[in-house]
Amino acid sequence: MIPELGHFALVLALLLAAAQSILPLVGAARGEVRGALLMATGPTTAIGHAVFVATAFGCLMWSFAVSDFSVENVYQNSHSLKPMLYKITGTWGNHEGSMVLWLLILALCSAAVAAFGQNLPATLKARVLAVLGMVATGFLLFTILTSNPFNRVWPLPENGQDLNPLLQDPGLAFHPPFLYLGYVGTAVAFAFACAALIEGRVDAAWGRWVRPWTLAAWCSLTLGIGLGSWWAYYELGWGGFWFWDPVENASLMPWLLATALLHSAIVVEKREALKVWTILLALLTFSLSLLGTFLVRSGVLNSVHAFANDPERGVFILILLAITVGGSLLLFAWRAPSLEPKGIFSPISREGSLVLNNLLFATACAVVFVGTLYPLFADLMFDAKITVGPPFYNATVFPVFVPLLVAMAVGPLLPWKRADLWAALARLRLAAAIVLAFAVLYIAMVDRRLLPALGFALALWVVLAAGTDLAERIRLGRIPLRESLARARGLPRGAVGGIIAHAAIGICLAGIAGKGIAPERITLMRPGEITTVGPHTLRFDGQRDIIGPNWRGTAGVLTLLRDGEPVAILEPQRRFYPVQRMATTEAAIRTSGIADLYAVIGETSAEGATVVRLHWNPLAPWIWVGTVLMAVGGLVSLTDRRLRVGAPARRRREAAVPAAAE
Amino acid sequence: MTRKRRRLWIVMLCALGLGTATALTLTAFEDNLVFFHSPSDLAAKQIPPGRNIRIGGLVETGSVDRATTGDGQLQIGFRVSDGAASLRVTYTGILPDLFREGQGVVAEGALTPEGTFRARQVLARHDETYMPPEVADALKRSGHWQPGEPPPPARDWNTLRPNAATPAGAGTARMTN
Numbered sequence: 025m026i027p028e029l030g031h032f033a034l035v036l037a038l039l040l041a042a043a044q045s046i047l048p049l050v051g052a053a054r055g056e057v058r059g060a061l062l063m064a065t066g067p068t069t070a071i072g073h074a075v076f077v078a079t080a081f082g083c084l085m086w087s088f089a090v091s092d093f094s095v096e097n098v099y100q101n102s103h104s105l106k107p108m109l110y111k112i113t114g115t116w117g118n119h120e121g122s123m124v125l126w127l128l129i130l131a132l133c134s135a136a137v138a139a140f141g142q143n144l145p146a147t148l149k150a151r152v153l154a155v156l157g158m159v160a161t162g163f164l165l166f167t168i169l170t171s172n173p174f175n176r177v178w179p180l181p182e183n184g185q186d187l188n189p190l191l192q193d194p195g196l197a198f199h200p201p202f203l204y205l206g207y208v209g210t211a212v213a214f215a216f217a218c219a220a221l222i223e224g225r226v227d228a229a230w231g232r233w234v235r236p237w238t239l240a241a242w243c244s245l246t247l248g249i250g251l252g253s254w255w256a257y258y259e260l261g262w263g264g265f266w267f268w269d270p271v272e273n274a275s276l277m278p279w280l281l282a283t284a285l286l287h288s289a290i291v292v293e294k295r296e297a298l299k300v301w302t303i304l305l306a307l308l309t310f311s312l313s314l315l316g317t318f319l320v321r322s323g324v325l326n327s328v329h330a331f332a333n334d335p336e337r338g339v340f341i342l343i344l345l346a347i348t349v350g351g352s353l354l355l356f357a358w359r360a361p362s363l364e365p366k367g368i369f370s371p372i373s374r375e376g377s378l379v380l381n382n383l384l385f386a387t388a389c390a391v392v393f394v395g396t397l398y399p400l401f402a403d404l405m406f407d408a409k410i411t412v413g414p415p416f417y418n419a420t421v422f423p424v425f426v427p428l429l430v431a432m433a434v435g436p437l438l439p440w441k442r443a444d445l446w447a448a449l450a451r452l453r454l455a456a457a458i459v460l461a462f463a464v465l466y467i468a469m470v471d472r473r474l475l476p477a478l479g480f481a482l483a484l485w486v487v488l489a490a491g492t493d494l495a496e497r498i499r500l501g502r503i504p505l506r507e508s509l510a511r512a513r514g515l516p517r518g519a520v521g522g523i524i525a526h527a528a529i530g531i532c533l534a535g536i537a538g539k540g541i542a543p544e545r546i547t548l549m550r551p552g553e554i555t556t557v558g559p560h561t562l563r564f565d566g567q568r569d570i571i572g573p574n575w576r577g578t579a580g581v582l583t584l585l586r587d588g589e590p591v592a593i594l595e596p597q598r599r600f601y602p603v604q605r606m607a608t609t610e611a612a613i614r615t616s617g618i619a620d621l622y623a624v625i626g627e628t629s630a631e632g633a634t635v636v637r638l639h640w641n642p643l644a645p646w647i648w649v650g651t652v653l654m655a656v657g658g659l660v661s662l663t664d665r666r667l668r669v670g671a672p673a674r675r676r677r678e679a680a681v682p683a684a685a686e
Numbered sequence: 687m688t689r690k691r692r693r694l695w696i697v698m699l700c701a702l703g704l705g706t707a708t709a710l711t712l713t714a715f716e717d718n719l720v721f722f723h724s725p726s727d728l729a730a731k732q733i734p735p736g737r738n739i740r741i742g743g744l745v746e747t748g749s750v751d752r753a754t755t756g757d758g759q760l761q762i763g764f765r766v767s768d769g770a771a772s773l774r775v776t777y778t779g780i781l782p783d784l785f786r787e788g789q790g791v792v793a794e795g796a797l798t799p800e801g802t803f804r805a806r807q808v809l810a811r812h813d814e815t816y817m818p819p820e821v822a823d824a825l826k827r828s829g830h831w832q833p834g835e836p837p838p839p840a841r842d843w844n845t846l847r848p849n850a851a852t853p854a855g856a857g858t859a860r861m862t863n
Contacts, residue, residue, distance in 0.1 A: 424707070
């Protein structure tokens with residue numbers, strides 16, 4: 025009964041989404057007065073559509089929670105012995121369920137536009153809702169026609185087939201929701217761009233409306249990618265955190281463009297320049313999000329994430345992709361020339377530096393795009409099976425990022441309109457001197473490899489530059505400390521968020537560079553044998569059997585020794601999930617916050633020796649600390665009054681409140 | 687600065703960015719593309735030893751052996767077959783969880799002068815019903831998987847014998863009996 029209710033809710037949502045995509049658009053075309061009634065259907069249908077999708081999602085989650093194996097999707101992806109957390113997160117741990125999650129987030133976004141967009145011009149709001157409705161209609165059709173999560177099975181199976189054990193993990197349980205929140209958030213920016221093209225008007229206010237959505241989407245995408253790479257780090261047991269896998273790239277490409285969009289929207293808001301480019305970025309960012317969905321769901325590319333796939337679905341998403349990209353670019357080609365550019369600026373200025381930022385991010389994205397799709401292209405055109413591996417990306421993305429990181433320090437110090445580069449550089453001389461001294465000392469005393477040294481130096485440079493930016497803004501050292509602190513409290517949240525996010529990039533980069541000097545050791549060990557990795561000494565004390573709720577396995581016992589005395593025990597595991605007949609590796613990680621000791625065990629040879637792989641990863645935790653801080657920076661920036669959707673209205677209310685109190 | 691000059695600036699910057707991206711991509715492509723070859727490809731073509739390539743196929747049943755090398759490492763050797771030809775592969779390190787005899791496997795590494803394959807990385811991921819696309823393709827080309835038919839069931843892969851001629855149109859399930 026419950027699954028049928030969910031199915032029915034999904035169909036009702038489709039009808040409402042179809043209405044949402046047509047009626048407000050017609051209303052907006054008729055004009056603000058004559059079309060008012062039709063435009064008023066926008067928010068109503070959007071909220072109704074969200075309620076029904078939420079109902080469907082709730083029904084699916086209920087079926088998973090109570091293990092209703094008469095539902096095909098639950099039968100294929102769940103098991104009665106699975107812990108409750110994974111039963112619930114299993115709702116989106118499969119294709120059908122993840123599509124419903126996609127729909128839910130999209131519906132909630134359009135409901136949020138409907139509910140909180142009171143200060144948007146009526147026609148713009150109607151058009152934004154209509155575009156979101158079109159996207160939702162496409163994906164609802166896709167879900168209902170090709171991947172219905174509520175199909176039943178007969179005869180009733182006794183138990184389920186269980187979720188892929190690699191996905192039964194807290195890191196991956198929350199990776200898809202964040203990633204989808206990011207992907208779908210870019211849909212709102214896309215809708216705003218399409219609506220602006222239809223209106224034929226882009227102004228500073230438009231930039232201010234788009235930015236919070238982009239910012240929120242960017243934060244989620246950052247967290248989603250971070251969670252995914254953290255999962256890869258401790259669950260796949262390869263010791264790395266980023267493999268340039270096509271599906272990882274599929275999430276990185278929208279991130280790169282969303283970062284560019286975030287920065288170019290500032291220029292639109294402050295200077296009313298770069299309008300056409302910003303619109304194009306918004307369209308492309310969402311297109312790449314869709315491409316990401318296509319790559320993951322169709323299985324055209326070989327990757328860790330390619331689960332059982334269905335070509336029919338791939339074709340459907342490809343059609344959706346073609347309609348969205350083709351349609352929006354056509355609209356762009358038709359309407360963009362009518363957008364009059366306004367701002368005029370010199371290349372050396374804040375907006376000039378933001379153009380450079382956009383250029384470099386777009387270049388990085390283009391390079392990743394080519395690397396990700398070339399194997400597909402080569403397969404179709406020349407029938408050659410090719411892999412583009414990490415060396416390609418290292419050789420292409422790093423050279424683009426080096427100037428980006430160098431320039432990123434200078435940009436925030438430049439004033440708008442017209443700037444003096446030397447004045448900005450002079451303010452960075454202290455930072456530059458420290459970085460130079462560090463680089464010389466590091467190469468002379470610690471390590472002679474150039475690339476990690478460059479990474480550390482750039483990381484330090486970025487952090488120090490963020491610090492310089494903050495010190496300049498609060499005039500630290502030039503006015504009494506108390507006044508500086510008062511200024512710090514008065515800084516706009518947007519500026520504080522920017523400083524945090526920029527410093528976070530440096531922290532993350534330090535962690536990545538740390539991986540470049542991390543020693544590893546793969547060795548055969550018999551119980552009682554001792555080995556070393558980095559500064560640590562470990563003794564292998566054999567293996568013991570362990571049993572979990574839906575798996576069994578062995579744990580290797582590695583004792584960390586300091587001066588011959590045991591200080592800690594690491595227990596890397598190998599698990600076997602009998603239902604899926606699949607084995608997984610659980611790495612044991614002991615972190616000090618500054619470095620990780622990482623251990624994995626492999627198979628045991630006939631003579632009783634076990635393969636042990638040990639990594640000592642200096643600064644590795646910083647990769648994720650930096651990622652989280654980036655998102656925190658975004659969130660702080662999001663609380664800036666200026667960006668809040670109802671800001672002007674609130675200001676009026678605030679002005680009114682003291683008057684009433686007096 | 688006039689609108690025209692600014693436009694010129696932006697166009698020049700874009701050209702610079704595009705040029706850099708193209709140059710970087712092309713030079714990186716030259717060195718870093720990794721081609722996939724099936725064991726029969728390798729038997730037919732001359733691939734110079736030392737070049738980085740990927741190979742793939744099914745791990746032959748009963749071909750996996752383990753030995754301890756002089757420096758205390760565990761070296762694993764196995765044969766990878768596409769049904770028509772097979773190749774010996776050696777690898778030192780931890781094999782992926784899903785490495786099993788009869789399973790599809792992809793390995794990245796280089797040929798040695800002796801004609802065996804030295805793997806730097808062995809990829810066997812996914813669930814056990816998954817077949818890497820390259821392996822599926824190699825099996826199709828060697829006649830062990832008729833196009834248009836479902837892939838041979840995973841549990842039957844280990845009974846695919848190299849050089850076993852497949853009658854045209856015979857179902858894969860029948861072939862394995």
